[in-house]
Amino acid sequence: MPRNPSLDNSPNLDEWIVFEDDGRVTVRSGKVDIGQHVSTAVATIAAEELDIEPACIDVPIAITGIAPNEGITSGSMSMETSGEAVRRAAATAKRHLLGLAAAALDAEISTLEVNDGLVRVADSNKTISYWELMSGKAFEIEVDEDIDLKSPDQFKYMGVKTVAKEMRDIVTGGHMFVHDMVWPDMLHARLVRPPHYWAKLKSIDEGAGERLADQGLELVVNGSFIAVAGSDEWTAVKAAERLANDVSWNMGDGLKSQDVFDSLLSNRREAFPVVGGVPQEQDVPPLGNPPADARLTLAAHYERPYTMHGSIAPSSAAAIFEDGKLTVWTHSQGIYLLRISMSDALQMEPADITLHHALGSGCYGHNGADDVALDAALVARQIPGRHILVKWTRDDEHAWEPYSPAMAMRLRASLGDDGQVIEWSHETYSDTHIMRPRPGANRAGAARLLAMRMVENPLDAPVAEPAMGFHIGIHRNLDPLYDFPERRLIKNLVRDLPLRTSAMRTLGAYSNVFAIESFMDELAEAAGADPVEFRLSHLSDERGRDCIEAAAKALRGGAEEPPEGRGWGFGFARYKNVQAYAAVGIELEVTDAAEVKLHRAVIAADAGQVVDPDGLSAQMEGGLIQAASWALYEEVTFDQDGITSRDWDTYPIMRFDNVPDIEVILMQRPNAPFLGAGEASSGPAGAAIANAIYNVAGIRMRRLPLTPDAIRSAAMA
Amino acid sequence: MAAYTLRVNGEAHDLDTDPAKPLVYVLRGELGLTGPKIGCALEQCAACAVLVDGEHTLSCNRAASEFEGTEITTIEGLAEDAIGARIQDAFMAENAAQCGYCTPGIIVAVASLLKSNPGPSDGDISEALADHLCRCGSHNRVLRAVRNAISGGQADAA
Numbered sequence: 001m002p003r004n005p006s007l008d009n010s011p012n013l014d015e016w017i018v019f020e021d022d023g024r025v026t027v028r029s030g031k032v033d034i035g036q037h038v039s040t041a042v043a044t045i046a047a048e049e050l051d052i053e054p055a056c057i058d059v060p061i062a063i064t065g066i067a068p069n070e071g072i073t074s075g076s077m078s079m080e081t082s083g084e085a086v087r088r089a090a091a092t093a094k095r096h097l098l099g100l101a102a103a104a105l106d107a108e109i110s111t112l113e114v115n116d117g118l119v120r121v122a123d124s125n126k127t128i129s130y131w132e133l134m135s136g137k138a139f140e141i142e143v144d145e146d147i148d149l150k151s152p153d154q155f156k157y158m159g160v161k162t163v164a165k166e167m168r169d170i171v172t173g174g175h176m177f178v179h180d181m182v183w184p185d186m187l188h189a190r191l192v193r194p195p196h197y198w199a200k201l202k203s204i205d206e207g208a209g210e211r212l213a214d215q216g217l218e219l220v221v222n223g224s225f226i227a228v229a230g231s232d233e234w235t236a237v238k239a240a241e242r243l244a245n246d247v248s249w250n251m252g253d254g255l256k257s258q259d260v261f262d263s264l265l266s267n268r269r270e271a272f273p274v275v276g277g278v279p280q281e282q283d284v285p286p287l288g289n290p291p292a293d294a295r296l297t298l299a300a301h302y303e304r305p306y307t308m309h310g311s312i313a314p315s316s317a318a319a320i321f322e323d324g325k326l327t328v329w330t331h332s333q334g335i336y337l338l339r340i341s342m343s344d345a346l347q348m349e350p351a352d353i354t355l356h357h358a359l360g361s362g363c364y365g366h367n368g369a370d371d372v373a374l375d376a377a378l379v380a381r382q383i384p385g386r387h388i389l390v391k392w393t394r395d396d397e398h399a400w401e402p403y404s405p406a407m408a409m410r411l412r413a414s415l416g417d418d419g420q421v422i423e424w425s426h427e428t429y430s431d432t433h434i435m436r437p438r439p440g441a442n443r444a445g446a447a448r449l450l451a452m453r454m455v456e457n458p459l460d461a462p463v464a465e466p467a468m469g470f471h472i473g474i475h476r477n478l479d480p481l482y483d484f485p486e487r488r489l490i491k492n493l494v495r496d497l498p499l500r501t502s503a504m505r506t507l508g509a510y511s512n513v514f515a516i517e518s519f520m521d522e523l524a525e526a527a528g529a530d531p532v533e534f535r536l537s538h539l540s541d542e543r544g545r546d547c548i549e550a551a552a553k554a555l556r557g558g559a560e561e562p563p564e565g566r567g568w569g570f571g572f573a574r575y576k577n578v579q580a581y582a583a584v585g586i587e588l589e590v591t592d593a594a595e596v597k598l599h600r601a602v603i604a605a606d607a608g609q610v611v612d613p614d615g616l617s618a619q620m621e622g623g624l625i626q627a628a629s630w631a632l633y634e635e636v637t638f639d640q641d642g643i644t645s646r647d648w649d650t651y652p653i654m655r656f657d658n659v660p661d662i663e664v665i666l667m668q669r670p671n672a673p674f675l676g677a678g679e680a681s682s683g684p685a686g687a688a689i690a691n692a693i694y695n696v697a698g699i700r701m702r703r704l705p706l707t708p709d710a711i712r713s714a715a716m717a
Numbered sequence: 718m719a720a721y722t723l724r725v726n727g728e729a730h731d732l733d734t735d736p737a738k739p740l741v742y743v744l745r746g747e748l749g750l751t752g753p754k755i756g757c758a759l760e761q762c763a764a765c766a767v768l769v770d771g772e773h774t775l776s777c778n779r780a781a782s783e784f785e786g787t788e789i790t791t792i793e794g795l796a797e798d799a800i801g802a803r804i805q806d807a808f809m810a811e812n813a814a815q816c817g818y819c820t821p822g823i824i825v826a827v828a829s830l831l832k833s834n835p836g837p838s839d840g841d842i843s844e845a846l847a848d849h850l851c852r853c854g855s856h857n858r859v860l861r862a863v864r865n866a867i868s869g870g871q872a873d874a875a
């Protein structure tokens with residue numbers, strides 16, 4: 001079994017678990033809670049192995065230098081690495097404590113039982129608590145990665161619905177986001193951004209600085225990075241809006257505005273064949289003629305535009321620069337990597353920078369969180385000794401966050417005489433999905449932070465290296481889980497595309513699965529097969545089959561046909577081919593106005609041993625709703641002068657009036673390893689919607705989003 | 718600067734601010750009530766919703782001074798109110814939030830609905846929440862929590 005990377009970085013038990021003097025336990029996780037209640041699941045896991053009430057366990061917010069260095073909270077890996085690490089740490093702690101208790105109580109370990117942290121010698125009144133045993137001491141041992149864990153029949157807390165710890169604060173308005181932080185000396189700062197990536201500051205109207213000073217506001221100008229700061233938030237907001245009119249810009253060449261789907265296929269690119277989920281440094285095999293024994297061959301081309309994370313709270317960070325040291329409060333998903341990247345950007349020693357994780361709204365990947373942390377630091381350095389709280393505006397967020405790249409997928413498959421796939425080719429074209437700040441060649445960590453393009457002596461926009469790992473970025477879920485005999489899978493990293501891109505929930509998997517699962521329906525129809533049966537006939541993976549069958553049964557409920565006027569569609573994938581499985585079924589209608597109305601959704605998921613069933617269902621539901629929103633509504637638009645989708649009117653997302661009823665079916669897999677699940681339902685959901693539209697309206701939609709305009713024009717074509 | 722008085726969560730506050738300063742900045746800044754959130758400041762997301770004389774109102778654009786003479790209730794004040802507290806409990810029981818940034822506005826909208834209509838239909842509920850954006854996809858849980866709050870209220874009344 002591969003080593004747990006979190007335990008490799010932080011092997012000492014004391015880094016994970018501390019028994020506090022006040023009768024509580026601190027469990028540290030370097031993962032940050034990004035609105036998925038991960039800390040509740042972490043507390044549940046620790047409680048289970050320790051035999052302590054979950055309510056006694058605190059999972060504090062991560063701070064660099066104190067929390068275990070667990071890298072980035074992403075890719076649904078929180079439970080697979082952090083959860084498994086905490087589970088082993090807790091079990092190691094319990095074994096150690098039982099050893100101490102046996103000595104203290106003068107009893108055999110086998111005679112000891114534990115209830116909520118109290119150790120008792122069976123059938124006696126001899127007891128001692130964990131806290132008495134530790135009495136402020138450290139463990140001074142390493143976590144035993146191979147330690148025996150509880151079996152599911154011993155579980156008390158895992159697998160039971162819990163209410164997340166922060167819910168009381170959330171519903172009463174007391175949940176503190178970084179946006180809500182206050183210090184007595186704090187200044188609010190707002191930025192004045194250029195019109196687009198390539199514009200440079202030409203001049204600022206002469207009177208502007210004086211006008212700001214008259215209002216008690218500070219102006220920060222560093223190259224083309226401009227900010228206004230003042231003690232009153234509204235005054236700073238208004239001043240920044242006014243200042244924007246007082247600034248003129250050299251526009252440069254503007255954004256490349258030709259059709260991005262043309263550019264995806266025609267621009268220079270690096271291409272790699274992908275085998276077993278891993279790109280190969282080899283020539284790309286040409287797409288030959290279909291096999292001689294092919295009964296029929298289909299080809300189709302699927303597309304997805306640029307989309308955005310669209311966090312409901314614009315990104316924000318606080319910072320103070322004092323005595324040569326910088327302290328930052330950030331909702332970044334990776335505070336250690338951000339610290340190193342910021343130290344390069346600011347030319348400071350990492351030891352002089354402390355990052356505290358603070359809450360942001362849901363981020364769904366690499367949004368503006370890291371960028372705004374550097375923005376806050378840049379302002380703080382110009383105005384030392386005071387806390388600076390920077391908030392992006394809605395316009396900043398929509399126009400500057402790193403988007404999910406536009407993608408094109410070209411598929412071709414042949415069926416043999418028995419209606420089975422005998423050859424499969426899938427080429428994916430995309431810009432990078434991997435631009436989180438992390439140290440690398442050409443000062444990559446610094447260059448990936450937005451403001452470094454704007455400051456004096458700017459860094460060039462970073463150039464992505466092709467990601468060559470297992471199911472990363474563009475080729476995530478490029479390899480279908482089906483038993484196809486011949487598969488030609490090609491990843492194309494396309495250069496010179498117009499917009500800044502990085503990691504968004506599922507990376508390339510959403511688009512690849514949208515393409516694969518749409519194409520499976522097209523092939524099923526060509527083969528004259530039922531779409532569910534067609535998938536099953538190509539899938540020997542039992543756990544996958546179980547999910548597909550469960551979803552089909554739940555959606556169809558014994559009926560042969562959907563209700564009048566409605567369509568059914570399915571989609572399936574196993575995330576990265578090694579994480580959670582999800583099969584999604586959708587029932588929808590297409591109205592006379594060509595609007596897609598979602599009625600029902602079912603998700604059958606297998607995420608291994610379930611720790612927190614309600615939390616897992618919530619992630620499945622959330623992933624489906626967001627994926628439906630991408631599919632139906634979302635597209636970043638732009639022209640030469642800049643981004644044109646700069647608010648919620650020009651970039652609409654899912655609303656309450658179109659969310660379907662969702663049924664989540666969780667497969668019971670006692671003691672199977674935890675499988676990351678936060679992203680499993682999204683890809684299948686996108687395809688299931690397109691397939692259901694075809695089912696009811698006979699219109700095959702191959703380019704997202706599936707807007708009324710798009711559906712009408714596809715119907716005419 | 719202009720002097721005016723706002724009544725918020727049952728208490729009167731004498732204020733002296735730029736008369737154009739929108740209500741949400743006064744609530745969050747001058748009064749320290751950070752439950753109402755700023756998501757867009759464009760009246761497009763409803764994260765900033767509060768109750769004004771019981772009516773669902775967006776607070777990010779309209780000047781605070783306009784609200785003199787009204788009774789303003791924020792998410793913080795709802796816990797003191799029987800309907801508000803019932804809704805909050807129902808949201809907790811359903812884990813009807815992920816990050817929770819949209820939640821205060823949504824709970825305020827539900828409170829406004831249930832105060833005027835104790836037995837709303839599903840259509841009424843989605844209409845009441847039509848302006849509210851949630852990016853985490855908590856919608857189904859929110860709708861479940863609202864239905865539970867309604868049936869809880871009807872059980873109480875029976």
Ligand code: FES
Nearest residue numbers: 756758760763777
């Ligand atoms: S902040 Fe008021 S509607 Fe978005």
Ligand code: FES
Nearest residue numbers: 815817851852853
């Ligand atoms: S719970 Fe995160 S935006 Fe609604």
